[in-house]
Amino acid sequence: MKDRARIKTPVRTYSAPAVDRTLDILEFMAVHPRPYGATELSRCLNIPINSVFRILKRLTDREYTVQDPFSDGYQLSTKVFSLGMSLYTRFELRQRARPHIEWLCRETEETCQLQIPHGDMVLVLDTVSPEVSYYIRVVPGGLVYYHPNAYGKVMLAFQSEEAIKKIIPPRLPSLTPHTIVLRTELLKQLEEVKKTGLGYDNEEYNEGIRCIGAPVFDVEGKAVAGLGVSGLVSTFRNNRQATFEQLVLECAHRVSKDIGYSGDYFADKLSHPIPNPLRRSAM
Secondary structure (H helix, E strand, C coil): CHHHCECCCCCCCCCCHHHHHHHHHHHHHHHCCCCECHHHHHHHHCCCHHHHHHHHHHHHHCCCEEECCCCCCEEECHHHHHHHHHHHHHHHHHHHHHHHHHHHHHHHCCEEEEEEEECCEEEEEEEECCCCCCCCCCCCCCEECCCCCHHHHHHHCCCCHHHHHHHCCCECCCCCCCCCCEHHHHHHHHHHHHHHCCEEEECCCCCCEEEEEEEEECCCCCEEEEEEEEEEHHHHCCCHHHHHHHHHHHHHHHHHHHCCCCCCCCCCCCCCCCCCCCCCCCC
């Protein structure tokens, strides 16, 4: 999957003084949590008073700052906190999932991944590589497609059809001869994914590579991530695929529980309980 990943790197070409001034104000107010007037901010940050006033007015209109009713000074609003919490949730998921992904990697001796939604793409949030001489290397931070991706499919499967259509166009890029290129065909496949809890990449992203994924649910029961195993097609032969499927489901179950999920989605999908070596560990 590494070869197909689209990794976006920032290009610093243009100057945007208004943006820089806005960020200076936000950063200053975050470090100094009390109401500040426009004149005081202008003096502290060496920004023209007119510019400070316009920025504060716009930030307030967008509800990123609020005016204190007693001093008329400005301070950051809870909307900024909400933005920070959304990023915190991403890091918290990675931290919570990591020991379980490592367990899955040890059990399968294959590369294991954790992916999350990122607009109309999927972000590789974390990977764990096995301690063997040959394995599939996947780099965290890469952006990959939903439709030929086992982990993307298990997240899409729990979205409404309307939400899926906002992300997935009617025709899709073909990456290999096995890639689904019509949204209608993908929607049919997602119905089965939702029933079984398992999504597959059967050489749809790269020829010769197979992936098995399962969804991770949060405290509200939303599918917030996909995780699983990636390897050469040859490693899934005989009874290994069935074993991998159960291990992937068990791993998704454990991560979901660890981030607050209390539903029973996995109850009828795990053929037998697998002892959890992390149960007594401090996460």
